[in-house]
Amino acid sequence: xxxxxxxxxxxxxxxxxxxxxxxxxxxxxxxxxxxxxxxxxxxxxxxxxxxxxxxxxxxxxxxxxxxxxxxxxxxxxxxxxxxxxxxxxxxxxxxxxxxxxxxxxxxxxxxxxxxxxxxxxxxxxxxxxxxxxxxxxxxxxxxxxxxxxxxxxxxxxxxxxxxxxxxxxxxxxxxxxxxxxxxxxxxxxxxxxxxxxxxxxxxxxxxxxxxxxxxxxxxxxxxxxxxxxxxxxxxxxxxxxxxxxxxxxxxxxxxxxxxxxxxxxxxxxxxxxxxxxxxxxxxxxxxxxxxxxxxxxxxxxxxxxxxxxxxxxxxxxxxxxxxxxxxxxxxxxxxxxxxxxxxxxxxxxxxxxxxxxxxxxxxxxxxxxxxxxxxxxxxxxxxxxxxxxxxxxxxxxxxxxxxxxxxxxxxxxxxxxxxxxxxxxxxxxxxxxxxxxxxxxxxxxxxxxxx
Numbered sequence: 001x002x003x004x005x006x007x008x009x010x011x012x013x014x015x016x017x018x019x020x021x022x023x024x025x026x027x028x029x030x031x032x033x034x035x036x037x038x039x040x041x042x043x044x045x046x047x048x049x050x051x052x053x054x055x056x057x058x059x060x061x062x063x064x065x066x067x068x069x070x071x072x073x074x075x076x077x078x079x080x081x082x083x084x085x086x087x088x089x090x091x092x093x094x095x096x097x098x099x100x101x102x103x104x105x106x107x108x109x110x111x112x113x114x115x116x117x118x119x120x121x122x123x124x125x126x127x128x129x130x131x132x133x134x135x136x137x138x139x140x141x142x143x144x145x146x147x148x149x150x151x152x153x154x155x156x157x158x159x160x161x162x163x164x165x166x167x168x169x170x171x172x173x174x175x176x177x178x179x180x181x182x183x184x185x186x187x188x189x190x191x192x193x194x195x196x197x198x199x200x201x202x203x204x205x206x207x208x209x210x211x212x213x214x215x216x217x218x219x220x221x222x223x224x225x226x227x228x229x230x231x232x233x234x235x236x237x238x239x240x241x242x243x244x245x246x247x248x249x250x251x252x253x254x255x256x257x258x259x260x261x262x263x264x265x266x267x268x269x270x271x272x273x274x275x276x277x278x279x280x281x282x283x284x285x286x287x288x289x290x291x292x293x294x295x296x297x298x299x300x301x302x303x304x305x306x307x308x309x310x311x312x313x314x315x316x317x318x319x320x321x322x323x324x325x326x327x328x329x330x331x332x333x334x335x336x337x338x339x340x341x342x343x344x345x346x347x348x349x350x351x352x353x354x355x356x357x358x359x360x361x362x363x364x365x366x367x368x369x370x371x372x373x374x375x376x377x378x379x380x381x382x383x384x385x386x387x388x389x390x391x392x393x394x395x396x397x398x399x400x401x402x403x404x405x406x407x408x409x410x411x412x413x414x415x416x417x418x419x420x421x422x423x424x425x426x427x428x429x430x431x432x433x434x435x436x437x438x439x440x441x442x443x444x445x446x447x448x449x450x451x
Contacts, residue, residue, distance in 0.1 A: 034065035049074035050127035057103035059195035076133030083439030159188040205235035212239040246270035251368035277313035290343040354383030395426035
């Protein structure tokens with residue numbers, strides 16, 4: 001069975017804490033027993049190997065146990081969270097979900113069979129292979145969400161190698177490749193998975209203090225919110241040993257401030273995609289945006305300044321879009337990079353580069369400068385069409401306190417004058433009253449809300 005090695009390993013740590021949420025702690029023994037209970041329920045419900053099952057929940061004991069039982073049953077799992085509720089029906093249809101199991105706040109559950117028979121060729125291919133599957137939807141932060149279908153066995157293969165046991169907070173949710181990676185890394189090494197009901201900085205910091213969390217995997221946007229809130233001052237975070245950050249480009253100014261606030265904590269940039277999995281990574285140092293990526297099961301190459309990756313854990317394909325892989329299995333990630341020996345620096349998505357009269361502007365570079373301004377809480381930089389220069393740089397800015405727009409715009413341009421080339425200084429400045437990150441704590445570069 002594709003998951004039996006993990007269940008056997010977990011059974012060796014029966015008395016140790018596996019999951020922690022608030023004051024509730026679930027041991028490995030209790031979790032393994034709940035997996036057995038779910039096996040019995042799946043039998044009673046007549047769930048067959050290869051069926052497509054939506055799991056609506058968070059890192060609760062029942063939801064995690066069901067996930068393990070579904071992998072054991074060789075089902076194709078579609079994790080859905082509250083953040084995706086507005087798209088739920090669309091996602092259920094794209095994945096051709098046949099059974100939907102939903103958990104409530106008290107970890108109670110409901111089972112609903114849907115009058116659907118999954119017929120996508122990729123789904124049929126996975127069924128014929130007798131392997132469990134995982135469907136992950138992209139965040140849609142720059143376009144329509146795509147449904148990536150993985151062979152779950154391939155994704156789990158790397159976790160068979162024992163690594164460091166850590167108490168880890170699961171910041172990224174179950175419907176995110178980073179969340180799946182964190183969950184299985186932690187369980188396969190006997191660590192404790194600490195979850196929170198909301199990603200509010202004070203709630204996260206309280207959980208770190210309560211459970212003596214050692215590793216915090218998160219996003220640059222959340223780290224910026226953490227700095228703004230100063231929640232780190234109100235809680236004992238001395239247990240932290242490692243903060244990893246990914247999902248978007250880190251503004252250099254944010255990284256410098258985090259390094260100063262957490263001088264004894266290792267800061268590590270991560271890299272991964274829903275289509276490929278999470279690559280092993282190593283930052284040059286705490287204050288550096290240069291990183292080595294790759295490791296066992298991954299190959300990388302740079303073509304015309306863009307990062308390409310080939311992975312053993314790559315998805316089978318999209319359920320609702322053409323395959324992004326070339327004939328040799330390489331995928332163009334769309335990320336522009338600089339190269340320095342073994343290290344790369346991720347500059348941003350090629351699709352997000354702003355072209356001002358033939359000159360390239362990377363949004364993260366401008367955002368990093370704007371975030372250093374007084375009274376600026378957040379900033380998102382995008383390109384807008386312009387009949388003369390092709391595009392102009394537009395900045396959408398959130399302020400701490402109201403400020404007269406004309407005076408602020410003048411102050412912003414003066415602040416940028418000796419820090420950015422003239423063509424990089426925002427030509428259009430908007431003061432926004434709306435948050436500019438989505439439910440995955442990733443900057444949005446479109447005006448409309450997305451998951």
